[in-house]
Amino acid sequence: MPLPRLRLTPGVSHGPLDGAWWPRCNALELELPALIGSLDPAVGTVTRVTVDTASWPDVPRTVMAPDHVIEVVRTDLAAEAHAITVDCGTVGRWELLVIPPDEPAGAAARLLTAAADPENPLSAPRILALAENELGAEAAGESEGGPGPR
Structure with missing residues (x-):
């Protein structure tokens, strides 16, 4: 599996998110091992992840990672x-925005950057809703022919 499309907040996060993850597909059992492998091992072994049922409707209860099993809570x-919580027991955890796999690359890049900003005050649902509103406004401008003549 290729490296995950992931951006983490540098240093200590002060917002509701610690970064963003843009999986390539909706199969958590395929995507999760690469994500876990790219996180800082100093925080500890990932023991559990929490995902929302809307984004991951058919997720298994456990996923195999290198050398251990990860419990999946829905x-x-x-x-x-639109978030995943990656839990390392009492040692640490990450709260990541999950960008839908079919998100256009430009929008996904903006979301990765925004969610990893240490000053970001927005939750995963809020940041994704704002991005969808921006895309809708851009599409409406294009369908109306954009700005008038100069």
Whole structure:
């Protein structure tokens, strides 16, 4: 599996997110081992991830990672939509925005950058909703022929 498309907040995060992850497909069992392998091992062994059922409807209860099994917890909480919590027990955790695999590359790049900004105050659902509104506004401008003559 290629390296994950991931951007983490440098240093200590002060916002609700610690970065963003842009998986290539919706198969968590294929994507998760690469994500886990790219995280800082000093934080500890990943023991559990929490994902929202809307983004990952058919996720298994466990996923194999190198040398261990990761428990997968599903949640229906709106506050955790479009996010994954990567938990290392009592040692540490990451809260990451999950960018939909079919997101256009330009929009995904902006989301990766915004979510990893240490000053970002937005949750995963809020940052994704704002990006969707921006894309909708851009598409409406294009369909109307854009700006008028100069």
